[in-house]
Structures are given as structure tokens and as C-alpha cells.
Amino acid sequence: MNLPEGVVMRRTGDGRAAPSTDLSAYQEVRPGDLVMNQLGKPHGALGVSGFHGIISPAYFIAELSDRIHPRFAHHLLRTRLYISEYERRGKFMPPSQFDISWDQFREIDLALPPPEVQRAIADYLDAETARIDALITKKRRMIDLLGEQVDAQVFAAVSGSLTAGSTPRKHTQIPWLDTIPSHWGSPWLGANHTTQLGKMLSASVASGPEQYPYVKNTNVQWDRFDLTDLPTMTFDASDRVRCNLDEGDLLVCEGGEVGRAAVWPGAPKDVFFQKAIHRVRPVSEAEPRYTMYCLWAAANMNVFAVEGNQATIVHLTGEKLREHRFPWPPLAEQREIVRHLDQSRAKVEGMVERLTKQIDLLAERRQALITAAVTGELEIPGVAA
Template structure:
């Protein structure tokens, strides 16, 4: 049955922003794309609060409509396919379609029908700037229409089953979080020397605590050559010496993405200064200060910009050891606390060179790094398995909703794992 035959189809509007009087004394809840975040994971059925409100005057002088509680909404522009039920009387922007159900259609059943078709709606959305499902297509949307009691049984069944699946997803996500916390704990313990049996401790760093007495705590500059990259300028993309370079965007934790590279002019007299060699550690100056990764030489000739520091070992310490030191310090927001409070996320070369970390002898560094690498690889495999389970559970939830609302399963006979 076309949904509009059993539910009143509507939409919304935005009162003119050129009329300040329409935007004073605002008390009418108004659903906009700014509220889609509430709907993304599909666990929220009823919307009670909105980020913005409009006034009664704005409502009266625009095409906006106050819809009654129980009206079902569907986002149809930009963030396409997210749905919910109004928990109170509300208006919407033009980015939503609305259906106010008659006595033949249960709002919760319609909500699940819309969620079943959400992947298809996203596929058919059109538009060059914002993907949109246009109102003529919305008018053609159809719903299965079992008897009202059956609709309610299906909705109650899906309430219970999807909640159970989300409980499993939440448990897996918590395991992923704990896995990451355990890995960070290993890193912290390794650079603090707490896993060195029988070691006598001496005062280390305020944020790190005591370290073994034979581990000197030294400035980064004593172990590594640290240098910022080349400043960007208007002429960077012109010249006869265009070369690829790495920027903050390319450097993630323990991974450098060399797929999306930009080019800048690096004449011969600058190349030795700004060249990145395999084994160099690149450290983000901004964004997430301290985020770092080691260059593996994927691109034979490459350089770097000023948003990154390049750390090159002077031979006494491993760059991999510095990577783990930075991982621990960043996790504890050390650079944010010690940085300039007038800037956001900024790690200067002076701060980095002067920062102090424990530096055991090289053999100890290599041994601890090897242990961390082995544990990280195992954690990665476990994390991939957990992430795969989360993905499969989400797919099962979507398939279950579709099967239930289209009558592919008998919800009166379905029980838990038998579905």
C-alpha cells in the first residue's frame, strides 16, 4: 500500500532568517539535520528534544507545520534515510518527510518499515551538492499492511530483538575499548620500566612517575635530530622542481597514508633538509600533537611540510622507542597540558626537542619494543575479529527488520536465536 493512503504525508520549512522577529521567543521544537546525530545508530525511537526551536510567529508566517506527537519522520536530504517518531508536537525543516498515521497503520510499525528501506533510500538519493530523495519519490513509497494487531506484534518483536542485538554490539564495542586501554597500559608500563623485575627506581617525570635508576631521563634533542618541514606558500604548486610531500593529514598513529599526496616546489638546495628517508619518524605539530608514524619508503623520493616534525635518530636510540614514548605522552594529554594555552593543539619544535623521556640502553629499548610489537600484533588480530562481529551483528539487525516487516518470518513463532 502507498504509505500516503494510510498516513497523511507532510514535510516542513524554515522561517525566513531575514526576519529577526521570527527567531525570538522560540519555543516550538523544530527537527533539523542538526538532530540526525540522535538517529544514526537506530537505537532511539522517539525524538523529544531538538537543537533548535522556532517561534509561533515564524510558524504562522512560513510553510512550517506543527505535527502531532506520534508523527513519523524521515530525513531525505544530505543525511538520507534516518527515521524516528515525534515524542511531542513538533515542526520540521524541509529536509524531512512526515507521516501522521491513520487507524490502519501503527507508527512504530511504519518506523521499522522505513528503517528496512533505509539502505535503498540512500542508494537512490540524487543530487550533485546534497543527496536528496525528492518528494515525488517519497509519495511513491509503499508499506506492507498486515492487520493492526499483527503490526504491533511485529513492532514489539523487533523492539526486543534489536535491543538484544544492540546489547551484543555494545559489549563488543566495550571489548574494543578495553583492548585499546590494555595496549596503552603496556606502552606506559614499558617506557616507565615497571616491567623490569628487581629494578631500583628513581625519580622520573611528573606524568610518568619513577623509572629504573639506570635509565637516564634525557631531552629528545640529545637522541634525535628534530626539524620542522617546509612552510607552505602561494608558489608551492608552481616551479620546475615539484615533488610530493607529506602533511598532517597523511600521518595517523603508526601509519602513513601515501595515497593522497600533494606537490610542492623543492629546489635542489632544499632537498637534503626536507627529504624524508625510510626510518624517519614524522610527528604531528598540530591537530593531535604528538601523533606519529615511521616512514617506510613507499614513495622513493618524498618531502614534508611544516605541519610535521621529522625525528631522525643520532644512533643511540631507536625511533620506535620515541614513537612509543609519544604514544604514552599523547594518551595522557601531556602536550596539551604543557603547551601554549592560547593555541589549540600545537607542539612547537622547541617543546618537542626539550621534552624529556627515559632512555635505557639500546638493547633494552629494542627488547621492550619487540615485546610491544608482538603484543600489538596480537591485539590487532583480536580487534579485527571484534570489529567483524560488530559489522555482522549490525547486518543481522538490518536483515531481521526487513524480514519481520515483510512477513518473511512469523514473529509469533520466532524466539531469539531461532530467528
């Protein structure tokens, strides 16, 4: 079930957990059936199926009567008016879900015009929402292309193609990079940095004394931190020395999206870090943000992913991280690369922000159009007033 589209065929590799191998409790769905997820987030995950297949027992399936045109029902029951009714009748499930029973759902009154009017409204909305959805798809594709453009610029910058001009080049010992400017090096990361894993979380330290906030893997995003609602655990005096964070420290994810990194801004104070994160600290001439961009380029080349296999979860150990080689220009050039990339990304982020606002406005327009049409507030071509 997909909220914008309704009922869609499940695709392999869509990021969701694999379905149960026991499908005996699954239900049959036919074209024209109304399908609803009784535990929704938001509680508008429903739609009329265009497919014949099976679905999890967590869903309601209803065969619509002849008085209800399937596509009209699809649009009507997904409006905010009806979603609010599901939430009013359902049971709140923290943090943001609602559980509604079949008996509660079936008691909801439907405002239905004559069948021929339903069909006309459904035809109109199918055409208009398809047009809006096509615009949204194009804008989302533009956002994806801008992201690909940034990735390409990062790779070009750390390979010396943007700032080194026509400088002679040499072959490198870096497996994912052919050549670099001849005056650059390719040292191990450990030659210019120290690395330190954070403290391991356990039940005892989660509830022990000397509680301090800490950064976990999910708090570290590319070039930024999400520091809302940081968890806490025990950090005694020795822990606080070992796991302290200084401005300019580079925090690198050891698992999850391996290699994802951001530079610590220096605040808030008295925040430490969990074992799932490496602290990478310069010990010689190194610009932390340049190192972050090197990790960015390497991650996009799947450098860290290939170090595991399908039978194991990939982890970037401290030893492996220190042994990774990266293209290494002089400090002044590192800073120039960072300046160039930061400026370029700021422009792209501005464009992405504008496109995102346009997508939000189109989605609002789509919802308002559907609501106006199914409630009779909008004059539909071919329908008598």
C-alpha cells in the first residue's frame, strides 16, 4: 500500500522487510476491491486495487457494491475529510498511528452522488491527478539529477579535475581513482589522523550514573547532524576523556550507511559518541571537511560496501578506516576544494528547496482538487449543476 498511489504491486528491492514465507493467512485481492491498512501512518493508506493478487492479513478488503464507482471511492475515501474520520473513530497508537476496527470503518457514512455523476467525477479526477502527478514526478527527477550533479562534482574535486587545471597527473595507489595531480599524495588516512571508536551501549550504562548525551549512528548525516532528542548513557571521567568531541572532529559511521560523515561544529558541549561512530581527528595538515568529501566520493563509488559480502553486515573497522588511501593535496588546495564544493552545493540546495516547495504546493493542489470534486464544490465538465 502506497499513500500517493494507493494499491501498488510490491517490487523486489524496495527497501522493505521481506514478506513472510508462510502466505497461508494472506488474503486474495481482486480488481475493484477496496483495500485499507487498519494501522495507518497517516491513516489514509487505502485505495481501490487494480490488481489481482494477495495481501497481508493486516489489511481490510471490501467488495464494493454496484452503487459505488470504484475510482470515485478511491478518491473520496483518501480525502482529508475521511482520514480525519478514521482517526476520530480509531484508537491512537503512539507515536503517530491509528488502529481502526472493521466495525468502526464500515459504519462511516458515504456521501454518494448518482452513479453516472460518480463516474464523471472519477474520470475528471483521474485525468487531472495524472497531470499533477506527472509534474511532481518531473520535479522529483530534477532533484535526483541535482543530487547526481553534486556527487559528480565531489568526485571531480577530490580527483583534482576541478582545481588543478592542466597540472600533470600521475597514477595512484587508490583502487577507485586512476590518476591524481602529480604534486598530490595518496597517504593512508591514519598518516594524518587519529581514529577512535566511541563507547558501547549496554543496559547497565543506559541507566547508570553520570548520564551524558551521546551521538549515535543515525544522528550523523552527510555534512550535518540531527541532534534532536539525543539519548544518554553513563560516561565516567575516563570515558569523557576518551570520547570527547572537539570542534573540527570528523564523525564517521562505522555501520549502516558506512562512511557517512560530518564535521562536529563544537556545540553543544558535553556531548560524546557511541561505538557505532569513529572520531577522526587531524594530527597534521588536514582540513576535516576535505576528508569528509573524500569519504563522500569513496562511498558513492561503493568502496566501503564491497568490503563485506551478502552474508555479513558491512562494518568499517578502525583498522580498515586508517588503511584507506585518499587523494591528498596541500592544505591550501584542500581548503580551496572545500570552498568550491560548499559554494556549488549551496546553489544546488537552493534549487532543491524551491523544487521541494513546488512539489508540496502541487500535492496540496491535488488534495484540494479531489476534495472539491467529490464534495460537489467543483463544477465538473459533463455533470449538470
